[in-house]
Amino acid sequence: MPTGGYTIAFVILAALALMGAVWTVTLRNLFRAALSLGLALIAVAGFFLLLGAEFLAFTQILVYVGAILTLIIFGIMLTAKFHQSGGSVGRQPCGWRHSLAGNDITGSVVNRPPLPAGIASVGLFVLLTASTWSLPEHLPDAGLAPTTAALGQQLVVLLVLPFEVISLVILVALIGSVALASEKQRFSR
Amino acid sequence: MSGVLLDSLAAWWPEVILSAGALVVLLTAVWSKRGQIPLILSWVTLGASAWALTQTGVSSNAPFFGLIVCDGFSLLFRWIALGSIAITLLMIMASQEVRASMRGEYLAILLLMGVGLMLMVEANHLLMAYLSIEFVSLSGYLLVGFPDNARAAEGALKYFLFGALASAVMLFGMSLLYGMTDALLFPELLQKIQPAAAAFPQGVLLAVILLLVGLAFKISMVPFHLWTPDAYEAAPMPVAALLSVAPKAAAFGLLIRFLSTLAPLWQDLYPIFSSLTILTMTLGNLVALAQTNIKRLLAYSTIAQAGYLLIGITAGTPIGVQALVLYLIAYLFMNFGAFACAVAVVEQTGSESLDAFRGLSTRAPVLAFACVLFLLSLAGIPPLFGFMGKFFLFGAALQAGQTLVAVAAVINSAIALYYYVNIMRLMFLQSAGEAQALQPVPALHLALGVCALATLFFGLFPSSVLSWLGPIRLVL
Numbered sequence: 001m002p003t004g005g006y007t008i009a010f011v012i013l014a015a016l017a018l019m020g021a022v023w024t025v026t027l028r029n030l031f032r033a034a035l036s037l038g039l040a041l042i043a044v045a046g047f048f049l050l051l052g053a054e055f056l057a058f059t060q061i062l063v064y065v066g067a068i069l070t071l072i073i074f075g076i077m078l079t080a081k082f083h084q085s086g087g088s089v090g091r092q093p094c095g096w097r098h099s100l101a102g103n104d105i106t107g108s109v110v111n112r113p114p115l116p117a118g119i120a121s122v123g124l125f126v127l128l129t130a131s132t133w134s135l136p137e138h139l140p141d142a143g144l145a146p147t148t149a150a151l152g153q154q155l156v157v158l159l160v161l162p163f164e165v166i167s168l169v170i171l172v173a174l175i176g177s178v179a180l181a182s183e184k185q186r187f188s189r
Numbered sequence: 190m191s192g193v194l195l196d197s198l199a200a201w202w203p204e205v206i207l208s209a210g211a212l213v214v215l216l217t218a219v220w221s222k223r224g225q226i227p228l229i230l231s232w233v234t235l236g237a238s239a240w241a242l243t244q245t246g247v248s249s250n251a252p253f254f255g256l257i258v259c260d261g262f263s264l265l266f267r268w269i270a271l272g273s274i275a276i277t278l279l280m281i282m283a284s285q286e287v288r289a290s291m292r293g294e295y296l297a298i299l300l301l302m303g304v305g306l307m308l309m310v311e312a313n314h315l316l317m318a319y320l321s322i323e324f325v326s327l328s329g330y331l332l333v334g335f336p337d338n339a340r341a342a343e344g345a346l347k348y349f350l351f352g353a354l355a356s357a358v359m360l361f362g363m364s365l366l367y368g369m370t371d372a373l374l375f376p377e378l379l380q381k382i383q384p385a386a387a388a389f390p391q392g393v394l395l396a397v398i399l400l401l402v403g404l405a406f407k408i409s410m411v412p413f414h415l416w417t418p419d420a421y422e423a424a425p426m427p428v429a430a431l432l433s434v435a436p437k438a439a440a441f442g443l444l445i446r447f448l449s450t451l452a453p454l455w456q457d458l459y460p461i462f463s464s465l466t467i468l469t470m471t472l473g474n475l476v477a478l479a480q481t482n483i484k485r486l487l488a489y490s491t492i493a494q495a496g497y498l499l500i501g502i503t504a505g506t507p508i509g510v511q512a513l514v515l516y517l518i519a520y521l522f523m524n525f526g527a528f529a530c531a532v533a534v535v536e537q538t539g540s541e542s543l544d545a546f547r548g549l550s551t552r553a554p555v556l557a558f559a560c561v562l563f564l565l566s567l568a569g570i571p572p573l574f575g576f577m578g579k580f581f582l583f584g585a586a587l588q589a590g591q592t593l594v595a596v597a598a599v600i601n602s603a604i605a606l607y608y609y610v611n612i613m614r615l616m617f618l619q620s621a622g623e624a625q626a627l628q629p630v631p632a633l634h635l636a637l638g639v640c641a642l643a644t645l646f647f648g649l650f651p652s653s654v655l656s657w658l659g660p661i662r663l664v665l
Binding site: 127128130131132134135157158159160161162165166168169171172173175176179180 | 194197208215253254256257292294295297298301302304305308314316317320321323324327328330331334335365368369388389391392394395
């Protein structure tokens with residue numbers, strides 16, 4: 001059975017994660033929603049730490065909180081003028097920037113009552129809880145050994161192929177995004 | 190250690206060559222913006238990769254510590270992947286639409302997609318499966334979004350949003366499955382799925398269903414087909430053709446491998462598969478009846494074809510899987526052929542409406558004849574290749590005692606005949622009016638010729654293909 005300290009830490013982290021997640025989808029202000037996402041991500045990193053995966057926890061903070069959240073906030077700040085202009089843009093899809101940042105997509109999703117989505121997620125939650133309720137609980141061993149050495153070994157031996165293939169996937173993503181963006185520059189409308 | 194890697198590479202040279210070639214194409218494209226050099230290099234790469242594929246053959250040991258398998262089953266699908274990339278390349282050469290926006294990056298992404306397609310059918314590990322699906326999907330979104338217009342941007346964005354959602358759901362299912370079985374390698378999963386399913390019956394089933402959503406999205410099975418017509422309509426014609434064949438074939442390969450891993454659960458999955466199979470072909474065919482745009486019509490036709498292919502899985506027998514692979518090979522040629530005809534018409538008339546096919550028999554008799562060949566094959570009329578595939582598929586369903594599925598498939602074939610014949614009616618019985626004669630470019634002639642010959646030849650002499658199906662020994 002979980003010890004007292006473990007349970008308290010878990011409850012606090014769970015509350016933070018849930019609060020962050022709920023705020024992320026309900027807050028109207030995109031900037032605050034992004035910060036709430038950060039809260040949820042940090043709480044998840046806390047779970048990883050609690051489960052003895054310290055490398056995963058720090059990677060989570062470095063990559064998600066440090067890089068991806070910053071990227072999202074930059075994105076919000078750079079596209080802020082589209083939101084200030086209000087609903088007068090109309091439904092004229094004209095290229096990536098409008099589709100991504102304009103009212104076309106974000107506006108319609110934000111303004112729609114989230115009832116069906118809410119029902120679907122509550123349903124999935126109930127289903128998941130019901131089906132995994134009987135799972136045995138494994139607590140991490142008392143002595144937490146660093147996992148980085150084993151992970152590093154795995155990455156260059158057992159998982160060498162996925163490691164290389166991921167670099168190809170990133171290459172495709174990079175080329176593609178650069179090519180798409182540069183094309184828009186040439187034909188800026 | 191290095192010995193393992195060298196042995197692994199021996200089975201994996203085709204993919205290595207393809208990746209390296211894509212990088213070289215990318216580099217040369219920096220200097221030759223619109224030149225022929227990247228295109229020629231792409232052909233050289235494809236040729237070298239195909240040659241390497243003939244040399245590797247089937248390896249018995251599992252390369253890369255068992256993360257992938259290079260057995261006879263994946264060998265067949267690797268050939269399908271290479272073949273679809275080659276035919277797409279031919280169609281790209283013939284398409285002004287793509288050439289206007291084509292750069293070296295386009296070709297590099299196309300070649301790298303080939304690597305992803307090959308990996309998808311070799312995957313023997315949940316991580317590899319997810320990675321290869323993402324690889325193929327990402328390249329797909331980019332290829333759709335390349336042309337510089339609002340329609341392509343919208344189509345690619347829709348495709349991306351649907352795809353990202355499907356990937357997320359699939360990843361969630363994978364993580365649940367790993368949590369309950371503690372296994373990532375497929376053979377290990379096969380051993381541990383039975384005890385796990387006994388301990389958490391609903392949990393394992395839910396995880397597997399969530400996981401299958403990702404693959405169902407790739408093959409545009411019915412509740413997850415919504416992206417298909419929009420993405421195809423937005424994409425340049427050759428890319429739409431590629432998306433309709435290559436990722437679907439690879440996803441079917443992965444689906445079969447995955448289901449053979451989940452064989453202990455088949456009793457629970459079977460009702461879902463059989464009902465969705467019937468739904469997929471019926472909905473695809475009924476909606477196709479109402480289409481007036483050739484791209485959307487072909488998109489719904491591919492959804493219906495995916496329904497026919499699913500029969501092979503629903504049958505749940507080795508014969509069903511063999512019939513599926515046979516039909517996939519037929520589908521490769523006839524669907525690419527139909528799309529190539531559409532490229533020829535759309536390129537020269539500039540219209541994607543079905544009316545552009547009016548009087549094609551007088552404007553381009555050879556093209557019209559080839560088009561009839563592909564459409565009849567898609568409809569499953571003997572003696573064409575498509576008929577052989579359907580014959581074996583329906584036979585497999587009957588043999589497995591699934592009369593309902595077989596009857597639904599036959600009724601659907603009759604419905605499909607209506608819209609295929611409608612295009613023929615436009616081509617042969619309607620006057621061309623003011624429209625001018627069509628003269629497809631040589632590259633398209635080659636693509637059409639290869640597809641038409643294969644459709645006709647393998648239809649008349651199916652034994653040559655049947656001999657390739659021998660190595661498929663996966664049992665569902």
